[in-house]
Amino acid sequence: MTHQEYYIQAVKRFNGFLESKRLRKTPERFAILRQVWQMKAHFGIDELHAALENVGYHVSRATAYNTVDLLVECGVLRRHTFVSGEAQYEAAREGHLHLICTRCGAITEVSTPPPMAHMLDDDLYGSFRPAYLLAYVYGLCGECAAKPEPQVRPKK
Numbered sequence: 001m002t003h004q005e006y007y008i009q010a011v012k013r014f015n016g017f018l019e020s021k022r023l024r025k026t027p028e029r030f031a032i033l034r035q036v037w038q039m040k041a042h043f044g045i046d047e048l049h050a051a052l053e054n055v056g057y058h059v060s061r062a063t064a065y066n067t068v069d070l071l072v073e074c075g076v077l078r079r080h081t082f083v084s085g086e087a088q089y090e091a092a093r094e095g096h097l098h099l100i101c102t103r104c105g106a107i108t109e110v111s112t113p114p115p116m117a118h119m120l121d122d123d124l125y126g127s128f129r130p131a132y133l134l135a136y137v138y139g140l141c142g143e144c145a146a147k148p149e150p151q152v153r154p155k156k
Contacts, residue, residue: 006093007037010076017074028059032067036077042088042107078134082107094132101141108141 014033018025035052036043043051049064059067068089071077080088082100097116099108112133120130 003037006091010037010091014071014074014076017070023070028063029067029070031057032059032064033071033076036068036071036089037091039091042080042082042090044086044088048089075131078132080134082136092132097135097137099137099139099141101144102138103140103144106141106143 010033011030014029015025018029032048032052035048035055035057039048039051045061045064045068048068049059049061052059052064068077072079072089076092077089078092080090080098082088082098082105094112096109097112099110100106112135116133116135120133122129124130
């Protein structure tokens with residue numbers, strides 16, 4: 001599925017979600033969704049808010065936070081807490097893992113290998129219906145692995 005197709009699907013899903021919850025379909029909510037889809041990497045609320053301001057769309061931080069929460073609830077966004085513990089977000093799309101460096105915090109995305117994609121098979125879980133799979137692989141990135149281990153000096 002292309003990036004544009006995921007976006008169209010996200011708009012339809014968000015529309016249906018707002019209708020089912022009897023929430024208003026405000027221009028601000030859809031501007032935030034549009035901007036989220038244009039973010040190229042994992043992002044925090046402050047980065048999202050700054051990106052909206054940069055394109056001349058002014059919304060309060062509270063509106064950004066509340067809308068992001070709605071987008072996560074309806075499955076259009078994924079919330080992550082990587083090494084920093086700070087919430088990071090990304091547009092929901094299937095088929096990737098996060099490789100997280102425990103030294104520098106770098107995050108690399110790689111396609112989900114076929115055996116892991118099989119874990120979403122309905123037959124594995126009885127009546128439970130899996131929606132998506134999130135996987136984090138922790139270790140050292142190539143750059144950090146090539147550097148010597150930092151030395152910890154004892155306190156005097």
